[in-house]
Amino acid sequence: MKINWSGFSKKTYPERLELLKDSIILSQELQEGLEKNENLSVQIADQLSENVLGTFSLPYSIVPEVLVNGQTYTVPYVTEEPSVVAAASFACKVISRAGGFTAQVHERQMIGQVALYQVPDREEARQVILSQKEELLKLANQAYPSIVKRGGGARDLRVEQFSGQTDFLVVYLHVDTQEAMGANxxxxxxxxxxxxxxxxxxxxxxxxxxxxxxTESLVTATCRIALRYLSPQNDQARELAEKIVLASHFAQADPYRAATHNKGIFNGIDALLIATGNDWRAIEAGAHAYASRDGLYRGLSLWTLDSEKEELIGEMTLPMPVATKGGSIGLNPRVVLSHELLGHPSAKELASIIVSMGLAQNFAALKALVGAGIQQGHMKLQAKSLALLAGAKEAEVPKLVEGLIAEKTFNLEKAKSILEILRS
Structure with a gap:
């Protein structure tokens, strides 16, 4: 069923719920949970963590019409920053019209390591361990037989030496973890x-x-955007594309820029990781290490211009070892809802969507930065946050936002002053 998402952001909260109810098939339990705003219970939270006093909520949003590998998804986002959702929605609309994202999962294995020290002869030990590889892989699989039954298990083993203040011999185990992240x-x-x-x-x-x-769970997402989707004016579209390419090069050259460039990518990735119950800290750690793999911290995405086809091309490769099973994924009602909204994707499919969303977020940020500037897009959203902080009621917010934008002064004192005038 084709869903009409037009004007979705301008609908009221009840209207959005109604559209979702009429257009997306959810189980009755999840639909009722969504309508009741059902979140993680304190009882379950108390079992998940220590010293629990309650639960902590964040806005739960969706980015509609995300086209990845020919399939359209409704993507859940958990973030407190409204500009992130707005930017992702804009970017995905443009990229979907241009043909969507293509994503490839190169491999799906996790790596563990055993560090050995005080080894009398490290090279001899390395050769001995490698000669027993098959026995060691069998021993690893015997320790966790359930993953073998599901088609996964230990796949490879390698050994490396490290010299320094302490000499180490490190054994690396490669494991196919199937749908789990696989830490345990x-x-x-x-x-x-x-x-x-x-x-x-x-x-x-x-x-x-x-x-x-x-590094054995890499995923690549790409998109090709015809220049006509950037601007109806050919010269302006080409200039914008060329500047996006330059901004990409800047993030490859300067680690100060690269840090902010990559943070913008993770605005989208983290929002989806949190929504699907995945460990965003682990994913970020791996991605930042990957950004430094050649000795210099670089931007994770790369944009190029195909002048012959008049297309802007975006590409990004990231380690993305996400899970659809295990951990707290089945315990949090909102996480269960997220997987249902996405159509219960496999771990590989979910990883493809996540990397694609990171690339979408990056496109939106770069287009704003080299175009009208990032602040213009943030202005209205910042004004709305200030209006709420100033104590404006729902009916007062639009007029207060207009007043702040007209004044071009964005601080809480000004918001309270304008609200006083409006009320008098």
Whole structure:
């Protein structure tokens, strides 16, 4: 069923719920939970964490009509910054009209490591461990047989040496974790390997732990945007595309710019990671490490111009080891709703959507920065936040926003002053 999302952001909260109810098939339980604004209960929260006093809420939004690999998704976003949702919606509308995103999952394996020290002869130990690879992989799988039954399990093992203040011999285990992120799985396997590795190396094991630098879970998202979608005026469209390419080059050259460039990408990625119950801290850590893989911290996305086809091309590759099972995913009603809204994607499919959303967020930010400037887009949204902070009621907010924009002074004191005038 084709959904008419036109003017969705301008509808009232009840109208948005009604459109969703009429257009997207949700289970009755989830539909009722959405209407009641059902969130994580204190009882479940108390089991998930320590010293619990309550739960903490953030706005739950959607970005409609996101086209990835030929399929259209309604994407849930959890973020307190309204400009992020507005920017993503704008970018996805433009990119979907231009053909959408193409995403490729290169591999889907997690890596864990056992660090060995006080190894008498590291090269000899390395050769001995590699000669026992098949036995070690079998031992790892015996420690977690349920993943083997689901088609996953330990796939490879490699060994590297590191010299420094302490010399280490590090054993890396590669595991297909299927739909789970796999932290507990990897850690269980690594603990099982430690005694055998100590015996083979004649050394001591320092730790066995999953790595969040998931270089075997890379996902690439690309999009091609015909210049006519940037502006109806050919010269202006080309100039805008050329400036977006230059901004991309700037983020490759300067780590100060790269940090902000990548933060903008994660405005979108984190919003979807949180909505789907994934560990955004782990994903960010891995992505920032990946941004520094050649020794200089760089922007994660790259934009180029195909002058012959008159297309702006965006591309981004990221480690994206997300999960659709395990952890607290099935315990939080909002997370369950998110997976239902997305159509219950597999882990690979979800990773493709997430990286695509990061690229969309980046496109919107760069277009604003090199075009009218980022502040113009933020102005109305900032004014709305100030109006609410000043104590404006729902009916007073639009007029107060207009007053702040007309005054071009954005602070709480000015908002309170204008609100006083409006009320008098």
């Amino acid at each position: 799985m990897l850690n269980t396997m690594l603990e099982a390997l430690k005694p055998r590795l100590e015996n083979l190396s004649q050394g001591q094991s320092l730790m066995g732990i999953l790595s969040n630098y998931a």
